Amino acid sequence: MKFNILEEEKMRELGFTDHAKTRWYLCKRLRDKITFNLTISKKSLKGKIDVLDELCLQPYPYETMQNEASSIVKEGVEEIIDKLKKEGVIVE
Numbered sequence: 001m002k003f004n005i006l007e008e009e010k011m012r013e014l015g016f017t018d019h020a021k022t023r024w025y026l027c028k029r030l031r032d033k034i035t036f037n038l039t040i041s042k043k044s045l046k047g048k049i050d051v052l053d054e055l056c057l058q059p060y061p062y063e064t065m066q067n068e069a070s071s072i073v074k075e076g077v078e079e080i081i082d083k084l085k086k087e088g089v090i091v092e
Contacts (some may be wrong), residue, residue: 001090003040003047014087018042030076031069034060038084051077 005011005024026038033055040047051073053060061083062073084090 001044001047001049004088004091005040005042005045006088010087011089014038014089028074028076028080034062034073035075036080037077040089049081 006014011018011024014026015028016026018024019026022042024040024042026036028036030036030051033053035052035054037050037052038047051060051062052058060073062070062077085092
């Protein structure tokens with residue numbers, strides 16, 4: 001996956017923050033304690049996506065689980081990624 005940085009106003013409109021001035025960060029809640037986290041370096045444009053279980057601060061293995069909760073999380077991840085692709089933040 002490749003990433004692109006849009007104008008500052010657009011990044012903020014999409015929900016990104018840059019409290020750490022070297023990167024853009026997006027956090028979206030997928031379920032009660034499960035979040036989608038995307039970090040993009042402003043300099044290198046390298047990014048990292050994490051889906052985290054905030055209760056135990058561990059990655060949430062939604063891709064390997066076969067239950068209703070993981071299906072909901074997977075759908076949420078796909079929706080966020082599709083939106084970011086449409087906006088031009090994620091490019092392939």
